[in-house]
Amino acid sequence: MDRSSAPGGPLLVNSTNTAQPEGPSPHPKAATLELRHVSKRYPGTDRPAITDLSLEVPAGDICVLVGPSGCGKTTAMRLVNRMIELSGGDILLDGSSIRERRPAELRRHIGYAIQQIGLFPHQTVADNIATVPRLLGWDKDRIRARVDELIALIGLDPELVRRRYPGQLSGGQAQRVGVARALAADPPLLLMDEPFGAIDPINRMNLQNEFLRLQNELRKTVVFVTHDIDEAIKMGDRIAVLKEGGVLAQYAPPAELLMRPADEFVAGFVGADAALKRLALGRVSEVKLRPAPEIRDGEPPAAARERARDAGLPYPLLVDEAGRPSAWLRDGGEQAPVLHLAPDEVLRNALDGLLRSEVQYAAVLNGDGRARGVLSVGAIHDFLASEEQG
Amino acid sequence: MITILAQAGGSFFRHRSNKPSCVEDNGICPSWAIHHLDRYWPRLWEHVQLVLISTVIGFAIAFALALLAHRRRWLVPPITNVTGILYTIPSVAAFFLLLPITGRGTLTAVIALASYTLLIFFRNIIDGLDGVPAEAVDAGRGMGFTDRQLLWRVELPLAIPTILAGLRIALTTTVGLAALAFFAGAGGLGEALNSQKEFQTNVIVAGGMCVVLAAVLDASVLLGQRLLTPWSKARSPA
Numbered sequence: 001m002d003r004s005s006a007p008g009g010p011l012l013v014n015s016t017n018t019a020q021p022e023g024p025s026p027h028p029k030a031a032t033l034e035l036r037h038v039s040k041r042y043p044g045t046d047r048p049a050i051t052d053l054s055l056e057v058p059a060g061d062i063c064v065l066v067g068p069s070g071c072g073k074t075t076a077m078r079l080v081n082r083m084i085e086l087s088g089g090d091i092l093l094d095g096s097s098i099r100e101r102r103p104a105e106l107r108r109h110i111g112y113a114i115q116q117i118g119l120f121p122h123q124t125v126a127d128n129i130a131t132v133p134r135l136l137g138w139d140k141d142r143i144r145a146r147v148d149e150l151i152a153l154i155g156l157d158p159e160l161v162r163r164r165y166p167g168q169l170s171g172g173q174a175q176r177v178g179v180a181r182a183l184a185a186d187p188p189l190l191l192m193d194e195p196f197g198a199i200d201p202i203n204r205m206n207l208q209n210e211f212l213r214l215q216n217e218l219r220k221t222v223v224f225v226t227h228d229i230d231e232a233i234k235m236g237d238r239i240a241v242l243k244e245g246g247v248l249a250q251y252a253p254p255a256e257l258l259m260r261p262a263d264e265f266v267a268g269f270v271g272a273d274a275a276l277k278r279l280a281l282g283r284v285s286e287v288k289l290r291p292a293p294e295i296r297d298g299e300p301p302a303a304a305r306e307r308a309r310d311a312g313l314p315y316p317l318l319v320d321e322a323g324r325p326s327a328w329l330r331d332g333g334e335q336a337p338v339l340h341l342a343p344d345e346v347l348r349n350a351l352d353g354l355l356r357s358e359v360q361y362a363a364v365l366n367g368d369g370r371a372r373g374v375l376s377v378g379a380i381h382d383f384l385a386s387e388e389q390g
Numbered sequence: 391m392i393t394i395l396a397q398a399g400g401s402f403f404r405h406r407s408n409k410p411s412c413v414e415d416n417g418i419c420p421s422w423a424i425h426h427l428d429r430y431w432p433r434l435w436e437h438v439q440l441v442l443i444s445t446v447i448g449f450a451i452a453f454a455l456a457l458l459a460h461r462r463r464w465l466v467p468p469i470t471n472v473t474g475i476l477y478t479i480p481s482v483a484a485f486f487l488l489l490p491i492t493g494r495g496t497l498t499a500v501i502a503l504a505s506y507t508l509l510i511f512f513r514n515i516i517d518g519l520d521g522v523p524a525e526a527v528d529a530g531r532g533m534g535f536t537d538r539q540l541l542w543r544v545e546l547p548l549a550i551p552t553i554l555a556g557l558r559i560a561l562t563t564t565v566g567l568a569a570l571a572f573f574a575g576a577g578g579l580g581e582a583l584n585s586q587k588e589f590q591t592n593v594i595v596a597g598g599m600c601v602v603l604a605a606v607l608d609a610s611v612l613l614g615q616r617l618l619t620p621w622s623k624a625r626s627p628a
Contacts, residue, residue, distance in 0.1 A: 081532060083528075083532055104534045104535065104536045105534065106534075107531070107532055107533060107534035108533065108534030112529065112532035112533050114525060114528060114529060114532070116523075116524075116525035116528075117525065117529070118523070118525035118526045118527075118528055118529025118530070118532075119526070119529070120526050120529075120530070120544055120548075121523070121526065121548065121621055122544075122547045122548055122619070122621045123621075131530075131533050132533050132534060135533070135534050135535070135539075165620075165621040167621065178529075181533075182533075191532075
C-alpha cells in the first residue's frame with residue numbers, strides 16, 4: 001500500500017483519486033490539484049499577495065504559473081506544500097485538503113525543485129538524490145537502485161557521478177541532479193520554481209527539452225513557476241497568468257492564451273508576436289490544406305490549370321511517375337521549385353519556408369512521398385483566424 | 391637581550407667544559423631537562439585535563455545557547471553581550487573572584503577557563519549556522535525535513551568548518567590561559583613554571599610543553615576537520 005495515495009485526511013474521496021495504488025500501471029501515479037478561492041495576506045501589509053485564486057490542474061498536466069515579478073507566482077506555488085500557510089481558501093490534492101496533513105509529511109510526497117537548486121554541498125550526488133527516500137524509510141537496496149535509475153534517467157553516468165559532491169558538478173549537471181532529487185520518491189505532484197532559471201540559454205533549452213521528454217514518460221502533475229512567457233508556452237499544458245496581488249488574469253492552454261488573451265494585461269504579457277508564438281506550437285497537420293492540383297508530365301495542362309484556379313492556387317503541381325510533387329508548372333510552361341513539408345513540421349518553420357520560397361505555396365507530403373495537400377500563407381491565416389474566434 | 395644571549399653563550403661553553411656548573415649558572419641545560427622530565431609529566435597531564443574539560447564544558451554550554459538562539463534570533467545580542475563580558479574579565483581576576491565561592495582547586499579553574507571559551511564558541515556556531523546556504527535550507531524544508539532533521543543533517547554539518555575554526559582558537563587560547571590556573575591552585579604547567587621561575591631551563595621546558603600542546607591540539611582539530619568535511623576540498627571546475 002502506497003502511503004502517498006492514501007493521504008492523512010479522511011478516505012472519502014477515493015472516487016476522484018486517479019492514482020492506482022495497487023497493481024502495475026502503465027504510468028506512475030499523478031495527482032489532481034485544485035486551488036479553491038486561495039488567498040494569502042501577510043501580516044502588516046495592506047495588499048494581499050494572493051487574491052481569490054482558483055484553478056484546477058488535471059492529473060499529469062504541467063501547469064505553468066507565469067507573471068511579472070511580484071505577482072505572487074512563487075507564493076502560490078509554495079502554498080501548495082505549505083512552505084507558506086494559507087490565509088483563506090483551500091488546496092486539494094487528489095480531493096483531500098492539504099490543511100489536514102502535517103507539513104513535513106505532506107512535503108515528502110510532493111517533489112520540490114528550486115532555481116538555486118539547493119543541493120546539499122556536504123553530500124554526494126547519490127546522498128542528495130536519496131534524501132526523500134531516506135525520510136520515507138526505504139531500505140538501502142531499494143534506495144541504491146532508485147538513485148542509479150534516476151542518474152541514468154537524467155542522462156548522466158551513475159558510475160561517474162554517484163560519488164561526486166555538488167561542488168564538482170557543472171551548472172547543468174547540478175540542475176539535472178536537482179530534478180532527479182525532486183523525482184526520487186516518485187511523487188504524484190512536482191513543484192518547480194524557475195528550475196532552469198540560472199543557466200545559459202543553450203543549456204536551458206536542452207534542460208527544457210529533456211524535462212519534456214521525461215514528462216512524456218512520467219506524466220506527473222507539475223506546477224511550474226517562471227517569469228518567462230516563452231518558457232511558459234513551451235512547457236505548459238495550461239498556463240495561469242497572474243498579475244500583481246496574485247490575481248488570476250487568465251488560465252488557459254498556451255494556444256488559447258496566445259490567440260484569445262482575456263484582457264490587455266495578458267495581451268501585453270504574451271507580447272506583440274503572439275501569432276508567431278502560436279505557430280511555434282502548431283504542426284502543419286493542424287491546418288486545413290487545399291487539394292493539390294496534380295498534373296503528370298506530358299498531360300495537357302488546361303484541365304489542371306482549371307482545378308488549380310478552383311482551389312485558389314496559381315499553378316498546377318507537376319508530379320513524377322510515382323506521384324511525388326516535383327515542381328510548379330508556370331503559365332508559360334517553365335517550372336518553379338516546390339517546397340516539400342512533412343505534416344509534423346512546426347508551423348512557424350513552415351511559414352518561414354513559405355515566405356522564402358519562390359512560389360509561396362508548399363506541398364505537404366505523406367509518408368509515401370505523395371502530396372496530401374497544399375499549404376499557403378492564406379491557409380495559415382485562416383487557421384489563426386478560426387482560433388481567434390474560438 | 392644581548393646580555394641574556396651572552397649569558398647563554400657563556401653558559402654553553404662552560405657547560406661543555408664543566409657539566410655540573412650549567413644548572414648552578416642558570417644556563418640552558420638539555421641534559422638536565424632530559425633527566426628531570428618525569429617531574430613535568432604530572433603537570434602536563436593536569437594541563438591537558440584542564441584544557442580539555444574546560445573546552446568540552448564551554449562548548450556544551452555555548453552549543454546549547456547557540457541552538458536556542460538559532461531559532462530565536464532576538465537572543466543573539468544578549469548572549470553575545472554576556473559572554474563578551476565574561477571574555478573581557480582578566481583570567482587571574484576571575485580566579486580570585488571565584489576563590490571564595492568554589493575554593494582552591496580544579497573546579498575554580500575550569501569554571502573560569504570554560505567561561506572564556508563561551509564567546510568564541512557561541513559566535514562561531516552562530517556564524518557557521520548563518521553561513522549555511524539559504525537554498526539548501528529551503529530545499530531541505532521543501533523536501534520534508536523537520537526542523538530538527540534539518541538542523542542535524544544539513545545545517546550543523548555545513549557549519550562544521552566554522553565551528554572547528556572556533557574550536558582551534560578556543561583550544562589554543564585555553565592552553566595559554568591554563569598556565570595561570572596555578573593561581574587557583576589547579577596545578578598545570580604554570581605550577582611547574584612558577585615553582586622555579588628563575589631557572590631558565592625549567593621555564594623553557596614548561597613553556598615549551600605549552601607550545602607543543604597547543605600545536606598538537608590544533609593539528610588534531612585540523613586533521614579531524616579533513617576527515618569530517620571531505621566535501622570542502624572536493625572542488626573542481628567541471
